[in-house]
Amino acid sequence: MTSTLPLSPRLPSPLREARDERFGRHGVRLLLKRDDLIHPDLIGNKWRKLVPNIERAGGRALVTFGGAYSNHLRATAAAGRLLGFPTVGVVRGQELADRPLNRSLARCAADGMRLCFVDRATYRRKTEPETLAGILRTAGAEDAYVVPEGGSNTAAVRGCRALGAELRGAADVVAIACGTGGTLAGLAAGLGSGQRALGVPVLKGGFLGAEIQDLQERAFGGRRGEWSLDERFHFGGYARTGPELTAFAEDFEARHGLAVERLYVAKLLYALVTLAGEGAFARGTTVAAVITA
Structure with missing residues (x-):
C-alpha cells in the first residue's frame, strides 16, 4: 500500500515462522504476519483503514x-x-x-x-x-469528516485489500481477529486463488457475517474471496478476557518472545491452537496469523 502521508510505515509488514509443537504435531505450519510493526503509533489494520480516510478528509x-x-x-x-x-x-x-x-x-x-x-x-x-x-x-x-466505529467503511475495506495481496502465496489460511469486520472484508478480497481468510470475532452476537458481506458489497459490488468466521472465541465479548486467556497469552509470549495483546490477538491465537488440536487444518496446511496490535 502506498500513501502520501509522511509517517514512514514499514510495508509490507514482516512475516516470520513461529515453530510451535501444538501446530507441528498436526502437520501444520504457523506464520505470524507482524502488522503490529507497521508504525509505532498507527499499528496494523488501523494504519490500513485510517490512511484512505485521512486522505479523503483533506485536513478536516x-x-x-x-x-x-x-x-x-x-x-x-x-x-x-x-x-x-x-x-x-x-x-x-x-x-x-x-x-x-x-x-x-x-x-x-x-x-x-x-x-x-x-x-x-x-x-x-x-x-x-x-x-x-x-x-x-x-x-x-x-x-468534520466522520469515520465509523472501528474505521470500517468502503475506503477502509479497499485499503485493507493490500494486506491480502502481501500474503498471496504465503499461506493456505490467513486468520485475523475481527471487531467490525472491515479488515477481513478487504483481506479476503486481496488473497489469491486457493487461499481463504478466517475471522475470529472478539464480540459476541453472531451479526458479523452479514456486516462483512455488506462491506464487501459496498466496496467491491459483491462477495470477494473465500472467508468464514468462527465465533466461539470471544470469551464473553469485547474487552472480556479471564484467567484462561491470560494464562494462554503469557505462555505464548514465553514460547515465542512476542508481546500478545489481550483483546484481539490473544483470542485469535487461542482459536488457532484450538482449531489445530481439533484437526480443522489438514496436514501440510500453512496458517498465517495476522498480528494486528
Whole structure:
C-alpha cells in the first residue's frame, strides 16, 4: 500500500515462522504476519483503514467512535497528533465521563483528541442521520469528516485489500481477529486463488457475517474471496478476557518472545491452537496469523 502521508510505515509488514509443537504435531505450519510493526503509533489494520480516510478528509477534523478501550480511537488520536489535524472521539457510555480516564482514553486525550461521551442508547443509534447530527452538534464538529466505529467503511475495506495481496502465496489460511469486520472484508478480497481468510470475532452476537458481506458489497459490488468466521472465541465479548486467556497469552509470549495483546490477538491465537488440536487444518496446511496490535 502506498500513501502520501509522511509517517514512514514499514510495508509490507514482516512475516516470520513461529515453530510451535501444538501446530507441528498436526502437520501444520504457523506464520505470524507482524502488522503490529507497521508504525509505532498507527499499528496494523488501523494504519490500513485510517490512511484512505485521512486522505479523503483533506485536513478536516476527524470524528470517530469507540468503546472505552478502543484501539481505533487511540490510533485516530495518534494520527491527529502526527499529522496535525483535530480529532474527536465519541465514546460509548455517558457514565464514563464522571470517572478517571482509563489508560487507553488518557492516551487519546494526551494526543489531543477531544472526548465526547454519549449514553449507550444514543450510541446504538449513532448511524441514524438525526442522531448523528445531534452528536456532531454536541461535539462542535458539524463540518468534520466522520469515520465509523472501528474505521470500517468502503475506503477502509479497499485499503485493507493490500494486506491480502502481501500474503498471496504465503499461506493456505490467513486468520485475523475481527471487531467490525472491515479488515477481513478487504483481506479476503486481496488473497489469491486457493487461499481463504478466517475471522475470529472478539464480540459476541453472531451479526458479523452479514456486516462483512455488506462491506464487501459496498466496496467491491459483491462477495470477494473465500472467508468464514468462527465465533466461539470471544470469551464473553469485547474487552472480556479471564484467567484462561491470560494464562494462554503469557505462555505464548514465553514460547515465542512476542508481546500478545489481550483483546484481539490473544483470542485469535487461542482459536488457532484450538482449531489445530481439533484437526480443522489438514496436514501440510500453512496458517498465517495476522498480528494486528
